[in-house]
Amino acid sequence: MLFFRSEERLEEWCRTCGEPVRPTATLPQLWGLAKAWYSTRLRRDSRRPQPDEIRSIFGRLGLTDDFWDPRADTFG
Amino acid sequence: MPDVDLEVKLAVYRHFAGTARRPSAGEIGATLGLPGDEVLASFRRLVGKRVLVLDDDGASIRMAPPFSGIPTQHVAVVEGREHFANCAWDVFGIVAACGGRGTALSRCEQSREPLELEIGNDGPEASDWLFHSAVPAARWWDDIVFT
Numbered sequence: 001m002l003f004f005r006s007e008e009r010l011e012e013w014c015r016t017c018g019e020p021v022r023p024t025a026t027l028p029q030l031w032g033l034a035k036a037w038y039s040t041r042l043r044r045d046s047r048r049p050q051p052d053e054i055r056s057i058f059g060r061l062g063l064t065d066d067f068w069d070p071r072a073d074t075f076g
Numbered sequence: 077m078p079d080v081d082l083e084v085k086l087a088v089y090r091h092f093a094g095t096a097r098r099p100s101a102g103e104i105g106a107t108l109g110l111p112g113d114e115v116l117a118s119f120r121r122l123v124g125k126r127v128l129v130l131d132d133d134g135a136s137i138r139m140a141p142p143f144s145g146i147p148t149q150h151v152a153v154v155e156g157r158e159h160f161a162n163c164a165w166d167v168f169g170i171v172a173a174c175g176g177r178g179t180a181l182s183r184c185e186q187s188r189e190p191l192e193l194e195i196g197n198d199g200p201e202a203s204d205w206l207f208h209s210a211v212p213a214a215r216w217w218d219d220i221v222f223t
Binding site for chain 2: 001002003004005006007009010012013016019020021022024025026027028029030031033034035037038039041042044048054058066067068069070071
């Protein structure tokens with residue numbers, strides 16, 4: 001999981017590394033994910049989101065591609 | 077999760093948050109009043125629950141997401157402490173876990189241009205940088221170190 005300055009830099013990196021270009025997230029979307037996963041991590045009642053919650057979190061942030069679905073089997 | 081595992085998990089996270097470095101089983105044992113071998117057994121159960129990833133020595137903490145036990149290119153600066161993160165997501169995650177305000181330091185993986193981003197009460201400052209995962213969500217834990 002990496003940062004890229006632009007779509008062009010990402011595409012260059014994927015070509016160089018032989019990796020497919022996957023859907024990207026903006027930094028505000030990434031911040032939403034980070035808060036959902038980790039904002040309670042130091043608390044006793046913290047727990048990892050479950051698959052249905054994960055789908056809901058991604059959907060709320062506008063990340064609706066199958067790529068973000070923890071149960072999707074459409075990516076090799 | 078047995079109570080001892082919950083206590084060990086919390087102690088590990090709080091050690092990372094308070095010191096910005098990984099704790100040993102002995103340090104966690106001293107904090108909790110437990111023998112080191114009991115803490116190590118707990119570490120291994122926590123690996124099975126995807127809470128920790130250990131180094132090849134089977135004892136040192138490689139990852140307690142979002143914290144990294146080893147230096148990486150992703151650093152979260154919170155209250156003057158520089159925490160290593162496992163990946164781009166986790167550098168934001170450390171800031172979220174440690175109160176929600178800090179600085180994310182990383183780089184563009186292709187150009188190596190540095191990223192320095194302030195995160196405040198309203199989230200990260202405006203930026204058009206992108207986050208990319210080469211691995212789909214359904215396979216993140218197949219090889220979490222690569223992910």
